[in-house]
Amino acid sequence: MQTSFPPEALADPAMRASEAVIRTCVHCGFCTATCPTYVLLGDENDSPRGRIYLMKDMLENQRKPSAEVVKHIDRCLSCLACMTTCPSGVNYMHLVDHARAYINETYTRPRSERWTRRLLAFVLPHSERFRWALTFAPLAKPLRPLLRKLPATRPLAAMLDMAPSHIPNPTSAQSTRISGAKARVALLQGCAEPILKPQFREATVRLLNRIGHDVIFAPGEGCCGALVHHLGRGADAKAAARRNVDAWMAEIEGAGLAAILVTASGCGTTIKDYGFLLREDPDYATKAARVSALAKDVTEYLIELDLPASAANDLTVAYHPACSLQHGQKVTDAPKRLLTNAGYRVRTPAEAHLCCGSAGTYNILQSKIASELGTRKAAHLDALEADVIATGNVGCATQIARFSGVPVVHTVELLDWATGGPKPAALG
Numbered sequence: 001m002q003t004s005f006p007p008e009a010l011a012d013p014a015m016r017a018s019e020a021v022i023r024t025c026v027h028c029g030f031c032t033a034t035c036p037t038y039v040l041l042g043d044e045n046d047s048p049r050g051r052i053y054l055m056k057d058m059l060e061n062q063r064k065p066s067a068e069v070v071k072h073i074d075r076c077l078s079c080l081a082c083m084t085t086c087p088s089g090v091n092y093m094h095l096v097d098h099a100r101a102y103i104n105e106t107y108t109r110p111r112s113e114r115w116t117r118r119l120l121a122f123v124l125p126h127s128e129r130f131r132w133a134l135t136f137a138p139l140a141k142p143l144r145p146l147l148r149k150l151p152a153t154r155p156l157a158a159m160l161d162m163a164p165s166h167i168p169n170p171t172s173a174q175s176t177r178i179s180g181a182k183a184r185v186a187l188l189q190g191c192a193e194p195i196l197k198p199q200f201r202e203a204t205v206r207l208l209n210r211i212g213h214d215v216i217f218a219p220g221e222g223c224c225g226a227l228v229h230h231l232g233r234g235a236d237a238k239a240a241a242r243r244n245v246d247a248w249m250a251e252i253e254g255a256g257l258a259a260i261l262v263t264a265s266g267c268g269t270t271i272k273d274y275g276f277l278l279r280e281d282p283d284y285a286t287k288a289a290r291v292s293a294l295a296k297d298v299t300e301y302l303i304e305l306d307l308p309a310s311a312a313n314d315l316t317v318a319y320h321p322a323c324s325l326q327h328g329q330k331v332t333d334a335p336k337r338l339l340t341n342a343g344y345r346v347r348t349p350a351e352a353h354l355c356c357g358s359a360g361t362y363n364i365l366q367s368k369i370a371s372e373l374g375t376r377k378a379a380h381l382d383a384l385e386a387d388v389i390a391t392g393n394v395g396c397a398t399q400i401a402r403f404s405g406v407p408v409v410h411t412v413e414l415l416d417w418a419t420g421g422p423k424p425a426a427l428g
Helices: 013-024 030-034 036-041 048-060 067-074 081-085 092-106 111-123 127-147 151-162 198-210 234-252 265-271 285-294 298-302 323-328 334-341 367-382 394-403 411-418
Strands: 183-187 213-216 259-262 295-297 316-319 345-347 388-391 408-410
Touching: 013 048, 013 092, 030 036, 030 048, 030 081, 036 367, 048 067, 048 092, 067 092, 081 092, 081 323, 092 234, 111 127, 111 151, 127 151, 151 367, 151 394, 183 198, 198 213, 198 408, 198 411, 234 285, 259 265, 259 285, 259 298, 265 295, 265 323, 285 295, 295 298, 298 334, 298 411, 316 334, 334 345, 334 411, 367 394, 388 394, 388 411, 394 408, 408 411
Parallel strands: 183 213, 183 259, 259 295, 316 345, 316 388, 388 408
Antiparallel strands: none
16 A cells, blocks of 8 residues: 655654555455454444555544544454455554554543543553452442443443452462472463453463473563553553563563463463564563563463373363454464363354454443444354353453353363363353
8 A cells, every 4th residue: 555654754663663564555355354343334444444544544644533533443353353364464453553542642532431441441450450340340230221321321331231240259379389390481460360260370370380380470560551552552551561571571580481371362462562562662672572472372382282181071162262362363273272182072163253342441442343243253152052162361251251151261271170170160
């Protein structure tokens, strides 16, 4: 795609990177077939190609975005299915991330939207704040019918809809050392997963210990920054990245790390991109690239190891590939191979490439589209008539459980169970 960015705009590294991405696009339209919002809405402006045109016009002319442009960019899930489909290698992720940051800096949203986004950025990336919010959510649930009536308060209703009726006890997982360890790995603590699904991390620690790994949680590490990054809060995302780079580099330069493992694939996609995010920071660019190179999804790491002999079982597993894993990280076969090797019958649903509608805060800010996608995804999964649904992302697990009656677990929970761990609680 031809561009005409003025030289003064290209003095900005972010603009240079976006211009390079735009020039890669040949507007072939292959991306439209795999874009969830285009599949649902049929609007060219809600396709990757259409959004690229909108972002090009906005960035190239350094134009203040209109409400219409913001609407279509907000509707993007950042599922990155377009990047899997694109024959030209367009890095849509970097372009839309820049566009969101540009919008955050130049566009004045309605007051209710500003308040909602600030609330999400204040609460979700901080585990204890998130726990407190969920603790008091039941008191506000009776207000949901009223909140749904007004567009300004629908995100609050969506938050309450997703708030669990029971908050699990805090995880008992902690840094562990075993005799004669084969390797030492760091496990991302994260923000939402330890509150919503602490069993994911507990199963991961048990399995890693069982195969001879020391597991550490780096002091000072926290939210990966994905949630605020996708809200366009670039400075907050970079601050989170620097904090985590510092925490992990202390371990790398200390006792050493074989890998930084992630059980929430949405976080993994962001951490693997720290090198790009901090590329212009002279104090962090090299360290961030080193951290990104060590980051791996837990299944990406486990597939290279010899797992213990699996206990016999007779379960059929419907595997849901999280977008951030299959499109963002290109990890596609490892989870299915691990489950098959562990003795499970593995099935994948129709339209496995389409997003379930979770996408970080998307199911709060775009609840109608998210619900349509969640319903569609659950129907395809339920059609497999499986005993359990496995996935690799806490957001997907939470979203799918809202629309399907089939138990939903993390892939690593089934691997832990098959190799000597307890039966996942979701299976009763």
